[in-house]
Amino acid sequence: MSPAPASARDRLVAAAFDLFDVRGFDETTVDDIARAAGVGRTTFFRYFGSKEAVIFPEHDELLARIAARLDAGDADSRDSAVAEAARLVLRYYIGEGDRARIRYRLISSVPVLKTREIASIRQYQSLFARALSSWAPGDPDAVLRAELLASAIVTAHNHVLRRWLRGEVDDPEQAFAHAMSVVLEPGPHDTSETTVVVVRTGSAPDRVAAAVERALRGR
Amino acid sequence: MSPAPASARDRLVAAAFDLFDVRGFDETTVDDIARAAGVGRTTFFRYFGSKEAVIFPEHDELLARIAARLDAGDADSRDSAVAEAARLVLRYYIGEGDRARIRYRLISSVPVLKTREIASIRQYQSLFARALSSWAPGDPDAVLRAELLASAIVTAHNHVLRRWLRGEVDDPEQAFAHAMSVVLEPGPHDTSETTVVVVRTGSAPDRVAAAVERALRGR
DNA sequence: AAAAGGATTGGTACTCAGTACCGTACTAGC
């Protein structure tokens, strides 16, 4: 549809999504993609390391953007930094529109693509874990806590993204904000009964108890 | 070293670990493995779907064992069911000894194997998420909570396993128990300052405040 | 304008993973 002179890389991506969508991933060879894009097979492998990689064309750039956003954060702005970095990814996929939906269908049906996606997600997760770990105190469990929060953020992000891809969510940004509130909410306890959470502190018990009472009454 | 008549499958696994360890993954062909095991190349692919799969020989059986353990649980025994299922995996890898260490080295240095491992872990995670979800109430966030807890358990497990593989932990079972306590502990807040967690409840504020005070004083 | 140099591309040839198919040996049960 577009007049013509898109870059060879863009034409390859477009051709790949097209062919994978109509003919299937296994039934499409790299030769087919290159031919449809009007380039040589060599050129394909010059831009993408593998046949799967063409499905995630901006993966590296997204990784870099996330890393940049996380690097700009610090221990004080922790929660907002990770939330914004995750939103970055969410917005990207939402903005893709149809392409994201085609990818979702492909990933759901082709095991090797699902594997690839899971590995991509893990790269995001590692970035989050590293940033969180660098902001953490010398606590012996700091690394574990960082990994746990990183995995929670990624899980929340993916939960929302998948629901949006299935058409179960209208406002993904708001849904993600809600999911993050679930992540940051106290432990995975059953909320149907009264739960008392005790965090050791230097403050006198009376002062803490008073603060709790205020919190329960007010707000 | 063993006299001889191990099954073809076991000989293939042994030969693969051996060759991968000394010569490297990329530098070893499936032909090499088959020849070293004294079988044909066809036989290799009859037992393992791919060259990578031979590194995780008992993966399917482990998955089945986890599924069985989780199926035996119910909503009431939730915490112990998931903890035991995770321990199942931990014990398996600990019991492997040297083989687990070789796998760890290979995974750390060969990207395609790392990808494969991450995908395996995700399969465990999905089992946990499905079980947890099936035990959850009709809460609209129940699925999200199930996925979050599943990812937390898997993260905790892997944290401990990796530390053990690096020789940073002596008693992995105890370390895992501790990690699980961190997982189940209230929210990911900074513990260096006083944190007040409020969980909505039907009880009167006074009664809750009194319970908190008791908790802070006693124990 | 011409030459030089770098970057993008295409083509060829090769290795090897993975699949399909077929023939063969060994075992079990009648």
Added chain:
DNA sequence: GCTAGTACGGTACTGAGTACCAATCCTTTT
């Protein structure tokens, strides 16, 4: 002894991914 099932080996093929070389284009320099 015969047959059916199972485990195995061999051959042949497709296609992903790599290495290398030659051609073209575009920019810069003289």
